Amino acid sequence: MERRDFLHDIGQATVAICAGSLLAACSKSSDNNVTPPPSGGGGNALITANLNSELASVGSSKTSGSVIVIRTATGNVPASFVALSLICTHMQCTVNYDAGAGGFKCPCHGSEYDLNGGVTMGPAPSSLKKYTVAVSNNTLTVR
Ligand code: FES
Numbered sequence: 344m345e346r347r348d349f350l351h352d353i354g355q356a357t358v359a360i361c362a363g364s365l366l367a368a369c370s371k372s373s374d375n376n377v378t379p380p381p382s383g384g385g386g387n388a389l390i391t392a393n394l395n396s397e398l399a400s401v402g403s404s405k406t407s408g409s410v411i412v413i414r415t416a417t418g419n420v421p422a423s424f425v426a427l428s429l430i431c432t433h434m435q436c437t438v439n440y441d442a443g444a445g446g447f448k449c450p451c452h453g454s455e456y457d458l459n460g461g462v463t464m465g466p467a468p469s470s471l472k473k474y475t476v477a478v479s480n481n482t483l484t485v486r
Contacts, residue, residue: 389474390426390485394419398483402442410474411440412485415458419483421476426485427460428472438471447471 390407392398397405404413409429416423429447431438436451446463447456455464460471477484 388484388486390483392483394478394481394483398424402445404440404442406440409437410485412474412476412483413440413442413458419478419481421478424476424478424483425459426474426476427456428474430472431467432462432469432471433465433467 389410390405390412392405392412397403398412398414401414401416404411406412406429410426411429412424412426414423415425427447429437429440431449431451431454433449433452433454436449438447438449438454438456440447445458447460449455449467452466453464454462454467456467456471457463460473462468462470474485477486
């Protein structure tokens with residue numbers, strides 16, 4: 344093998360090793376950053392609640408992972424509840440539910456949201472993500 348061919352082969356091998364290492368590093372990094380969806384029982388439901396014993400009063404809430412469901416009115420119908428993500432839309436801090444104030448506050452940069460997840464004070468650029476609430480036989484399910 345001539346010197347030129349040898350150097351060419353070494354160069355290709357080095358590129359292949361580096362590319363493989365970069366890909367492996369990227370996949371490990373992104374795998375570590377994947378947040379599993381929150382669970383609350385009920386198959387693939389994010390939250391389930393027995394309305395015979397939970398969420399009895401207006402303003403009461405139940406949280407599972409980064410999802411919260413809040414009773415906003417009387418009656419065991421979906422319209423009596425709101426289910427929202429607790430992840431701030433600014434830079435993904437977890438917001439705090441303030442039942443007394445009827446909304447959410449982000450501890451990171453001061454964004455505030457109303458009870459429907461709408462932004463009432465920035466810098467959050469958009470509303471909290473809403474989830475679907477269903478009620479069947481006094482069992483509430485958030486998906
Ligand atoms: S992350 Fe919530 S206001 Fe910045």
